[in-house]
Amino acid sequence: MKLSAPAWxxxxxxxxxxxxxxxxPAFYESFLYLIFSAIVLATSWNxxxxxxxxxxxxxxxxxxxxxxxxxxLTSKFEIPFxxxxxxxxxxxxxxxVGVGAVxxxxxxxxxxxxxxxxxxxxxVLATIVLNTPIDGGQGVPLTAVTLPAILSSPSSTxxxxxxxxxxxxxxxxxxxxxxxxxxxxxAIHDDEDVAEVMGVPTxxxxxxxxxxxxxxxxxxxxxxxxxxxxxxxxxxxxxIVPLNVVLMSVLGGTRHWLGPAVGATVITALLYGFTAGxxxxxxxxxxxxxxxxxxxxxxxxxxxxxxxxxxxRRRKTTAATPVAAAPAPDAVQASSETLxxxxxxxxxxxxxxxxxxxxxxxxRGEILGLVGPNGSGKSTLINMxxxxxxxxxxxxVFDGVDIAGLPAHRVAQAGIARTYQIxxxxxxxxxxxxxxxxxMFGRAALGRGAAESEAxxxxxxxxxxxxxxxxxxxxxxxxxxxLELARALASRPRLLLLDEVLSGLTPxxxxxxxxxxxxxxxxxxxxxxxxxxMHAVMELSDRIVVLNYGxxxxxxxxxxxxxxxxxxxxxxxxxxx
Amino acid sequence: xxxxxxxxxxxxxxxxxLGLQVAVAAPSGQPIKVGGTLALTGPLSATALIHKLAGxxxxxxxxxxxxxxxRPVEWILKDDQSKPDLARTLYExxxxxxxxxxxxxxxxxxxxxxxxxxxxxYQKVLVHHTMGIPSLVKYDMQFPxxxxxxxxxxxxxxxxxxxxxxxxxxxxxxxIVSSKFPSVYMMSVGMREAAKKRGIKEVLFLEWEFGNKDxxxxxxxxxxxxxxxxxxxxxxxxxxxxxxAMKKIDYVPPMQYFMYPAPxxxxxxxxxxxAMAGSIFEQHPPFTNNPLAAEFVKIFNERATKAGxxxxxxxxxxxxxxxxxxxxxxxxxxxxSLDDKVLAAWLKKNKVDTIQGKLRFxxxxxxxxxxxxxxxxxNGHWVVVWPKEWAAPGAKLxxx
Numbered sequence: 001m002k003l004s005a006p007a008w009x010x011x012x013x014x015x016x017x018x019x020x021x022x023x024x025p026a027f028y029e030s031f032l033y034l035i036f037s038a039i040v041l042a043t044s045w046n047x048x049x050x051x052x053x054x055x056x057x058x059x060x061x062x063x064x065x066x067x068x069x070x071x072x073l074t075s076k077f078e079i080p081f082x083x084x085x086x087x088x089x090x091x092x093x094x095x096x097v098g099v100g101a102v103x104x105x106x107x108x109x110x111x112x113x114x115x116x117x118x119x120x121x122x123x124v125l126a127t128i129v130l131n132t133p134i135d136g137g138q139g140v141p142l143t144a145v146t147l148p149a150i151l152s153s154p155s156s157t158x159x160x161x162x163x164x165x166x167x168x169x170x171x172x173x174x175x176x177x178x179x180x181x182x183x184x185x186x187a188i189h190d191d192e193d194v195a196e197v198m199g200v201p202t203x204x205x206x207x208x209x210x211x212x213x214x215x216x217x218x219x220x221x222x223x224x225x226x227x228x229x230x231x232x233x234x235x236x237x238x239x240i241v242p243l244n245v246v247l248m249s250v251l252g253g254t255r256h257w258l259g260p261a262v263g264a265t266v267i268t269a270l271l272y273g274f275t276a277g278x279x280x281x282x283x284x285x286x287x288x289x290x291x292x293x294x295x296x297x298x299x300x301x302x303x304x305x306x307x308x309x310x311x312x313r314r315r316k317t318t319a320a321t322p323v324a325a326a327p328a329p330d331a332v333q334a335s336s337e338t339l340x341x342x343x344x345x346x347x348x349x350x351x352x353x354x355x356x357x358x359x360x361x362x363x364r365g366e367i368l369g370l371v372g373p374n375g376s377g378k379s380t381l382i383n384m385x386x387x388x389x390x391x392x393x394x395x396x397v398f399d400g401v402d403i404a405g406l407p408a409h410r411v412a413q414a415g416i417a418r419t420y421q422i423x424x425x426x427x428x429x430x431x432x433x434x435x436x437x438x439x440m441f442g443r444a445a446l447g448r449g450a451a452e453s454e455a456x457x458x459x460x461x462x463x464x465x466x467x468x469x470x471x472x473x474x475x476x477x478x479x480x481x482x483l484e485l486a487r488a489l490a491s492r493p494r495l496l497l498l499d500e501v502l503s504g505l506t507p508x509x510x511x512x513x514x515x516x517x518x519x520x521x522x523x524x525x526x527x528x529x530x531x532x533x534m535h536a537v538m539e540l541s542d543r544i545v546v547l548n549y550g551x552x553x554x555x556x557x558x559x560x561x562x563x564x565x566x567x568x569x570x571x572x573x574x575x576x577x
Numbered sequence: 578x579x580x581x582x583x584x585x586x587x588x589x590x591x592x593x594x595l596g597l598q599v600a601v602a603a604p605s606g607q608p609i610k611v612g613g614t615l616a617l618t619g620p621l622s623a624t625a626l627i628h629k630l631a632g633x634x635x636x637x638x639x640x641x642x643x644x645x646x647x648r649p650v651e652w653i654l655k656d657d658q659s660k661p662d663l664a665r666t667l668y669e670x671x672x673x674x675x676x677x678x679x680x681x682x683x684x685x686x687x688x689x690x691x692x693x694x695x696x697x698x699y700q701k702v703l704v705h706h707t708m709g710i711p712s713l714v715k716y717d718m719q720f721p722x723x724x725x726x727x728x729x730x731x732x733x734x735x736x737x738x739x740x741x742x743x744x745x746x747x748x749x750x751x752x753i754v755s756s757k758f759p760s761v762y763m764m765s766v767g768m769r770e771a772a773k774k775r776g777i778k779e780v781l782f783l784e785w786e787f788g789n790k791d792x793x794x795x796x797x798x799x800x801x802x803x804x805x806x807x808x809x810x811x812x813x814x815x816x817x818x819x820x821x822a823m824k825k826i827d828y829v830p831p832m833q834y835f836m837y838p839a840p841x842x843x844x845x846x847x848x849x850x851x852a853m854a855g856s857i858f859e860q861h862p863p864f865t866n867n868p869l870a871a872e873f874v875k876i877f878n879e880r881a882t883k884a885g886x887x888x889x890x891x892x893x894x895x896x897x898x899x900x901x902x903x904x905x906x907x908x909x910x911x912x913x914s915l916d917d918k919v920l921a922a923w924l925k926k927n928k929v930d931t932i933q934g935k936l937r938f939x940x941x942x943x944x945x946x947x948x949x950x951x952x953x954x955x956n957g958h959w960v961v962v963w964p965k966e967w968a969a970p971g972a973k974l975x976x977x
Contacts, residue, residue, distance in 0.1 A: 137758075
């Protein structure tokens with residue numbers, strides 16, 4: 001019988017819970033506690049930083065917030081130790097969510113800036129704690145605080161609490177990993193803007209992940225305060241905490257729920273293995289060397305290295321999941337009814353007017369060709385419809401609802417999907433996962449199983465079924481363009497925005513693509529089609545809109561519009577004869 | 578008569594031979610295991626290496642003179658990496674896995690408190706040497722070998738003010754600048770109180786966070802305050818950094834005291850001449866009148882030089898470490914026992930002769946007298962100047 005991961009966690013947890021009853025020297029409890037504590041810290045850090053790629057160097061701050069919460073409540077207010085632990089988690093979570101609520105709104109605070117900012121939070125918090133009665137400079141002793149005896153002795157309490165926290169943290173990390181939240185966080189990791197456009201509520205997801213991450217670190221801090229029994233600012237808010245946590249997670253693998261736990265166990269055990277007093281510096285150097293070698297040769301971490309191999313072996317022996325007959329994106333007949341109406345849309349970037357009062361109407365079931373020279377505002381228009389850019393003025397009404405100003409994920413959920421001129425797949429997700437994601441987060445809002453089935457249907461449709469398990473980096477440009485198409489279709493959109501899907505393709509590939517788009521149109525999809533390949537535009541479009549300098553200069557049937565003098569002028573220049 | 582003489586001489590020779598044999602007999606049997614940790618790596622490692630060297634010398638000497646109770650002594654030393662959580666776990670290992678007979682404390686307050694928790698759990702005696710905040714330890718079988726009294730914030734600062742009062746230039750104004758490192762900050766706060774009681778006007782009180790590297794603004798504030806005396810609550814090289822900053826603005830304070838400096842580098846620093854600090858031991862008479870101390874100083878100087886320590890002199894740290902071993906040896910030898918309760922009972926009732934002086938453990942939390950003396954940089958070397966009975970021959974506290 002094959003056990004699930006939660007069953008394994010429970011089984012291992014039960015086994016470890018019996019350790020205090022074996023009569024082993026108490027050292028083993030103490031040593032295992034250190035591992036549990038490291039597991040909680042590394043795994044909780046990974047929930048935000050590993051999954052979503054927001055590298056935090058502030059985990060020491062949240063761990064420290066928990067330590068000082070417990071230290072203060074137990075020593076100054078005489079609140080029983082166990083009661084302080086939820087408070088430690090809540091205080092740390094509130095701190096994290098408070099920071100995140102501001103930071104996550106600002107696009108420029110991604111990457112290294114986020115790391116530096118969270119590090120700054122550590123220093124600010126340390127300064128506050130040090131210069132207020134919370135610590136005041138002399139540390140907080142907890143030697144007089146009573147530790148309840150949950151099992152055989154008070155010290156077993158710390159062991160059991162450490163174990164319980166490690167198991168809880170692993171279970172949470174595992175649940176998130178498999179849940180919609182985890183999928184969304186991994187998408188944020190690879191390309192946050194695209195994730196948002198595909199329907200992932202990025203801001204909310206990051207906040208949830210940060211809050212959970214901080215809460216777990218806070219509770220671990222509360223327990224640890226009692227373990228060391230004397231809390232000082234210098235040791236609590238040291239840079240060593242986040243550095244160790246990052247190292248542990250990277251070593252184990254940040255893209256797997258169990259990776260940080262493996263890294264935490266290995267590093268804690270290695271460091272402990274070199275505590276003999278004879279050659280301490282050499283021991284530390286050896287640990288450093290081992291870590292450097294592992295990270296150099298396994299940049300994806302231990303689990304990142306070995307789990308895909310195991311999964312690859314398993315896949316070879318598993319029958320392919322049957323492909324469901326997925327419905328068309330939005331099977332309706334072409335009509336004169338307006339699906340999208342854009343009025344007076346304007347957008348300027350640093351004084352450059354990209355769109356200047358554009359009016360565009362998209363009718364249900366049609367293919368609308370959007371043409372114009374480079375810089376005419378076509379891609380800007382697509383970006384604004386999909387919610388990627390905020391408009392300066394005007395309105396965008398989709399199926400009777402004004403969607404201007406809505407966050408991109410709400411636009412996606414309303415039924416608008418898009419492709420990118422330069423494909424932007426999620427680099428670390430497989431082709432199948434790339435297509436499954438919009439089926440989960442877009443208008444279709446399917447569960448994981450149904451979404452995967454839907455994804456397989458569209459991979460079959462776009463000829464990518466054989467590549468389902470490949471990473472996007474293994475695809476050629478043609479295949480990547482079709483991956484974009486499959487992702488957009490999998491969300492079952494009511495309006496499909498295709499941004500230069502044919503650019504860069506060979507003539508044979510263009511013919512294939514035109515045939516595919518025609519099939520999509522035949523399924524009844526409504527398509528806005530931005531393209532420079534004019535024969536494709538003429539062949540596919542029911543109507544075309546011509547943009548120049550951000551203004552609509554012509555609109556109507558393709559043959560008629562392309563004959564208009566102003567359009568000819570835009571494309572060929574003014575005659576001088 | 579000749580025969581009797583021969584017999585007497587022979588008998589004497591045999592007895593002397595036996596006696597000598599006893600005196601140099603190598604210890605035998607199962608070794609007595611003394612366990613402890615030091616911060617051999619991590620931020621506290623610079624000072625902990627001094628303790629390692631002192632301990633190694635002591636154990637070597639001990640084993641040369643028949644060990645403890647005739648058994649060799651084995652020091653099981655582990656590296657707590659300057660982390661209290663690791664210290665706690667290592668002490669658990671020493672007690673429950675390595676089954677050590679006796680415990681020696683780690684370096685620094687936080688780690689000592691972790692070790693005390695374990696010692697208390699297993700009812701083991703713990704002799705420690707660098708506890709900075711005595712009021713934090715409540716366990717009745719822990720014994721401090723760094724004898725600074727139970728309330729050093731009061732006693733140490735008053736010793737200093739007594740020393741200053743012995744000169745003709747008792748300060749009228751004081752500036753207190755302090756790191757917020759717990760044990761140092763406690764002393765700085767104590768200095769405020771002590772100065773107030775002696776009628777010294779506090780013209781400046783400034784704090785910085787441990788780890789601060791920018792002492793320029795602090796130096797400027799001190800210069801502006803123009804005090805008669807500066808109490809510098811600095812730890813390690815912070816004192817040197819402040820001196821450098823004061824030198825850059827051409828300021829030489831009239832009198833200055835450094836709480837826990839890095840003694841070697843401070844003595845050699847420009848502007849440090851006549852700077853004061855606390856010490857329990859310096860390698861000059863009357864401390865070195867004790868033959869044990871003299872021998873220890875000689876060996877330590879050689880080993881420290883060989884080990885490449887920045888300062889090879891024996892002072893507070895090495896002396897505290899050596900004293901801790903002396904406390905253990907005295908208790909075991911006197912009681913002929915390794916029983917923790919027996920050892921603790923003896924220590925509470927008896928004084929122990931150490932190279933820093935006589936230690937007693939009958940005060941609150943087993944702390945006895947405050948033996949921290951005042952030393953001063955004179956001609957580039959530290960010499961104890963107060964109290965007079967511990968001053969270097971001919972030395973007295975010099976003022977500007």
